[in-house]
Amino acid sequence: MNKNATDVANVIARHKADILKEWIQRQKESASSLSGIMSSEDALEQSSQFLDLFSAALNEDPSAENDTVWGEVRTMLESVSRSRALQGFSPSETATFVFSLKQPLFQRLRQESKSADTLADAVWAMTTLLDSLGLYTAEVFLRSREQVILQQQQELLDLSTPVVELYRGVLALPLIGTLDSERTHSVMENLLEGIVHHEAAIAIIDITGVPTVDTLVAQHLIKTIAAARLMGAECIISGIRPQIAQTIVHLGVDLGDVTTKASLAEALKLALAKVGRGIAPLKTGTGLS
Amino acid sequence: MERIPVLKLDQFLLVTIQVELHDQLALTLQDDLTTMVSRHSSRGVLIDISALDIVDSFIGRTLAHIAALSRILDAATVLVGMRPAVAITMVELGLTLPGVSTALNVERGMTLLREAVGNEHDDEDDAE
Incomplete structure (x- = not known):
């Protein structure tokens, strides 16, 4: 087995240029649709680097289990797979990077080997080896894709729950999009952190951007308001559209003693009154409004 | 026995919970507070739980009980300094503490208490 591997490594060393070509x-044939995305120089560089590392590792240990020897090959494959995943290659195209090495390699092996037995042994050994490496690239490919998705999810979540300070002690929480339990949780956390950070006494939850309010969403809103109240802040719900008001009443949702206002402007006026402030026209103003 | 100190300040009682509030301690606190409220005829109780990071259903219920007891003894209760994580847990447990006033910090809690008591005085003045 070991001798086989060294033989293969020798074959690779002798025919490196041909195999590479x-x-x-x-x-290129397998990924023809995407040949424009990746330059042939990049492909050449990656392939030649992989061949070098591969034959070096073959000389050391052919079983592909030794981490120290094959770690370098795996790291290299990881970076190739990750960059391809981000460039938009499909998983099979990425795995083909490794699998397509088989044909040129086996051809050289056939030319070089003396008996059918040694050839079969060498081919079998190389097949298992390359298969495991190819599967590894596919695995890394999927993992990096998943990372991208997770990151986007987090970004979306952060983006969708801003807490803004309208005035000293008055916070606004403009909600856009559907409220599910996970979002409610992050909304609640952000709001409570905001209350502590800004020392707010009043929070306005604006639901103009919430497309539908069903019993579940209402339940989530009530929970958020209850939590804010436990921290000593009062909540006002604003931006309830007529259709939503109708659904709320039809569903029989009890909003309890929560103050509701039709628009954010009304809610702000009420909030300011509650913290002992008000909005008055300036004497020097143009009087346009 | 381990106790949580109850401080008297004019007509109010102050309690700052700075240790982990286990069940027995909560019950002792409830007893102490009711005794103190009736002995000093206090008008308000302020409980600071800013150092508390765990509140279970029993503690939550005990806090609600304290508020109800004080109300019967004619004292207002204000719960101050609840942490966000604790507030979320309480809501998930279904403990929204209706009837208990809350405030963000001790300062605001005191203002709230003074307002509550002051209003009553005004009412009395009006009545007279």
Whole structure:
């Protein structure tokens, strides 16, 4: 087995240029639709680097289990797979990077080997090895895709729950989009952190951007308001559209003693009154409003 | 026995919970507070829980009981300094403490208490 591996490594070393050329040709064929995305210089560089690392690792240990020896190959594959995942390659195209090495490699092995037995042994050993490496690239590919998705999810969540200070002690929480339990949780956390941070006494929850309010959403809103109240802040709900007011009443949702206002402007006026402030026209104003 | 000190300040009682509030301690606090309220005829009780990071259903109920007891003894209760995480837990447990006034910090809590008591005085003045 070990001798086989060294033989293969020797074959690779002798025919490196040929193998590389054919391999890249194969890669291009398999990923023809995306050939524009990746330059052939990049492909050449990655392929040649992989061949070098691969044959070096083969000389050391052919079983592909030794982490110290194969770690470098795996790291290299990881970076290739990750960059391809971000560039928009499909998983099979990424895995083909490794699998397409088989054909040129086996061809050289056939030319070089003396008996059918040694050839079969070498081919079998290389197949298992390359298969495991190919699967590894697919795995890394999926993992990096998942990372991207998770990151986007987090960004979306952060983006959708801003807490803004309208005046000293008055916070506004403009909600956009559907409220589900996970979002409610992050909304609640953000609001409570905001109350502590700004030492707010009043929070206005504006639901103009919430498309529908069903019993569940109302339940979530009530929970948020109850939590804010426990922290000593009063909540005002604003931006209830007529249709939503109708649904709330039809569903029989009890908003309790929560203050509701039709518009954010009305809510702000009430909030300011509650903190002992008000809005008055300036004498020097143009009087346009 | 371990106790949470209850401080008397004019017509109010102050309690700052700075240790982990286990069940027995909460019950002792409830007893102490009711005794103190009736002994000093206090008008308000302020409970600061800003150092508390865990509130279970029992503690939550005990806090609600304290408020109800004080109300019967004619004292207002203000709960101040609840942490966000604690507030979320309480709401998830269904403990929204209706009837208990809350405030963000001790300062605001005191203002709230003074207002509550002051209003009553005004009412009395009006009555007279």
